[in-house]
Structure formats: C-alpha cells, structure tokens
Amino acid sequence: MSFDRLIDKIIEMKNPTVVGLDPKLEYVPEFIKRRYLDSDGWTLKAAAKAIFDFNQAIIDEIHDIVPAIKPQAAYYEMYGHYGIRTLEKTIRYAKLNGMFVMTDGKRNDIGATMEAYSNAHLGATAVGENQLEAFGADALTVNGYLGTDGIEPLLKVCRERDKGIFVLVKTSNPSSGELQDMKLADGRTIYECMGDMCERWGEDTRGKYGYSAVGAVVGATYPEMLTELRQRLPHTMFLVPGYGAQGGGAEGLKGGFDEKGLGAIVNSSRAVMCAYKKEGCDERDFAKAARREVIRMRDDICQYINLK
Numbered sequence: 362m363s364f365d366r367l368i369d370k371i372i373e374m375k376n377p378t379v380v381g382l383d384p385k386l387e388y389v390p391e392f393i394k395r396r397y398l399d400s401d402g403w404t405l406k407a408a409a410k411a412i413f414d415f416n417q418a419i420i421d422e423i424h425d426i427v428p429a430i431k432p433q434a435a436y437y438e439m440y441g442h443y444g445i446r447t448l449e450k451t452i453r454y455a456k457l458n459g460m461f462v463m464t465d466g467k468r469n470d471i472g473a474t475m476e477a478y479s480n481a482h483l484g485a486t487a488v489g490e491n492q493l494e495a496f497g498a499d500a501l502t503v504n505g506y507l508g509t510d511g512i513e514p515l516l517k518v519c520r521e522r523d524k525g526i527f528v529l530v531k532t533s534n535p536s537s538g539e540l541q542d543m544k545l546a547d548g549r550t551i552y553e554c555m556g557d558m559c560e561r562w563g564e565d566t567r568g569k570y571g572y573s574a575v576g577a578v579v580g581a582t583y584p585e586m587l588t589e590l591r592q593r594l595p596h597t598m599f600l601v602p603g604y605g606a607q608g609g610g611a612e613g614l615k616g617g618f619d620e621k622g623l624g625a626i627v628n629s630s631r632a633v634m635c636a637y638k639k640e641g642c643d644e645r646d647f648a649k650a651a652r653r654e655v656i657r658m659r660d661d662i663c664q665y666i667n668l669k
C-alpha cells in the first residue's frame with residue numbers, strides 16, 4: 362500500500378528509471394511489420410500483433426536493468442480491441458519478467474465511475490462470485506481535478522492490493538503553466554495545491570521509505586519546480602516524464618530526488634523505443650539499441666544522485 366515494492370526494485374537495480382512503451386507503428390522495424398502485415402494485410406489486428414512483438418523484444422532486453430515500464434494506454438487504444446489485448450499481454454509479460462508496471466491512463470471521473478477504472482486497471486472485476494483481474498497493473502496515472510471522491514476508490518484498491526497512483530501535479534508539456542501555474546487566493550499555485558492534496562491523500566499509506574501510495578507526476582522540463590516540489594512534498598514519490606525526447610536533462614533532475622537518491626523515477630519513451638533510428642544501426646538490433654540507451658540513461662542520471 363505504498364511505493365515500497367517499486368523503491369525496493371530501484372535500490373536493487375540501482376536505477377531510478379522507467380521505460381515508456383508508447384509504441385506507434387512507425388517505430389516498429391520493418392522486419393517485424395512484415396511478419397504480420399504481409400500475411401494479414403494492413404489491419405488493426407496485424408498492427409497490434411506487430412506491436413506486441415516489438416514490446417516483448419524490448420522487455421527481454423531491458424528487464425534486468427530497468428525496474429519498470431509505463432505503457433501509455435492511448436497507443437494501444439488506437440488499435441481498438443486488438444490494441445487493448447496487446448496492452449494486456451504487454452502488462453502480463455512485463456510482470457512475468459519481474460517488472461513493475463505503471464499504466465499511463467491519466468484517468469479520472471466521479472467516484473462511482475472511478476471505482477470502475479480502479480477495478481479495471483489496478484484491482485479486480487466482480488463476475489458473480491469471481492474477482493477477476495482485468496489489466497493488473499501496479500500503478501496508474503490519474504488526474505486529480507475532480508477532487509477527493511475521484512481519488513478515494515483508487516486509495517481503497519491501493520490499500521487492499523498494494524498498488525499506487527501518480528496524480529498529475531506539474532506536467533511536462535509547454536502549456537502546462539496556463540492553468541497549473543495560476544495563483545490561488547491563498548498564494549499557492551494550482552500545482553502546489555494539487556501536490557499538497559497528494560500529501561494528504563497519501564497520509565495513511567506511507568511505507569518503509571516514507572513515501573505513500575499517492576505519487577505525483579512532475580515534468581523534467583521544469584527543474585526548478587521539481588526541486589521546489591521535492592522539498593514541499595516529502596512523502597510523495599515523483600514520476601518524472603520529459604527526459605530525452607522532450608528535452609529534459611539529467612542535471613536538472615537531481616532536485617527531484619531526496620538525499621538518498623530516492624523519491625523519483627524518470628521516464629523515457631521515444632528515446633528508448635527509437636534508439637536504433639538515432640544510432641542508425643541495423644533495425645534488427647532495435648532491442649539491443651534500446652538496451653544501450655537505458656544503460657546510458659541510467660548512468661547519465663545516477664552521476665547526479667546519491668543512490669547507493
């Protein structure tokens with residue numbers, strides 16, 4: 362009921378990073394696409410099958426180095442129910458390989474509907490007497506803007522099943538300040554207020570490292586705010602996207618970590634999935650190129666933090 366399982370893995374692997382599996386078909390090497398698209402045609406089904414092979418090969422190459430993956434649901438929903446099946450299989454395959462899985466769904470709704478999202482992604486669905494796991498991820502990204510009743514159903518599942526959530530606090534995109542940086546009457550920004558709510562929501566779920574089951578998404582593209590939020594939210598684990606393809610650099614990330622080098626996990630998606638394109642290596646070596654990139658990323662970030 363905290364992020365202890367994730368932090369244990371980060372310490373064991375000495376690696377505070379997560380690979381985002383956001384697989385567009387154009388990232389998948391031709392030789393894999395031909396495997397299905399030549400025989401089945403250019404269909405959603407064939408694309409979803411090719412994407413699963415792509416994900417599987419990357420997981421095979423990175424699972425001994427990286428503690429977690431973060432599949433972004435949109436890249437699977439694009440392929441309809443075939444894509445959803447690929448998401449489900451990808452989650453299962455990563456878990457079989459010992460990885461922590463954070464589904465990036467950025468979900469939120471009223472309490473009743475949020476209960477359905479919580480059961481779908483983190484908990485289980487009741488079918489008669491049976492409680493059946495649908496996706497079974499370890500954590501989910503969520504939007505907190507509907508307030509406490511939209512978060513409560515998630516907290517219930519986090520407590521019962523040892524899961525976690527990452528709430529959007531200060532996002533990495535260029536327009537994030539339009540709303541998130543606005544000041545409230547009490548002088549706080551909206552993102553500070555959302556961060557404070559994360560501390561409160563997580564209060565009774567703190568684990569052995571002091572971090573609760575309620576984490577926050579804070580973009581690598583805003584290093585000063587990342588540093589400021591680390592001080593402000595001592596019990597909130599950060600998911601930090603924006604490193605690599607969005608321009609966030611390793612040095613700017615250090616303020617997001619605590620003095621033990623914990624408290625944050627940095628995501629990279631395109632830079633890992635498409636490392637083979639950047640390297641210009643044979644496309645058949647795409648998974649090895651992903652492996653080289655995750656090692657480079659780990660070493661790049663770890664040089665600035667005190668993770669023992």
Ligand SMILES: O=C(O)c1cc(=O)[nH]c(=O)n1[C@@H]1O[C@H](COP(=O)(O)O)[C@@H](O)[C@H]1O
Nearest residue numbers: 381433502532533578602606607629630631
């Ligand atoms: O919640 C997220 O993961 C997220 C929040 C945010 O503020 N910015 C952000 O980029 N993300 C996600 O993080 C990933 C970043 O991908 P790359 O820019 O390719 O590394 C994508 O899956 C985004 O949807």
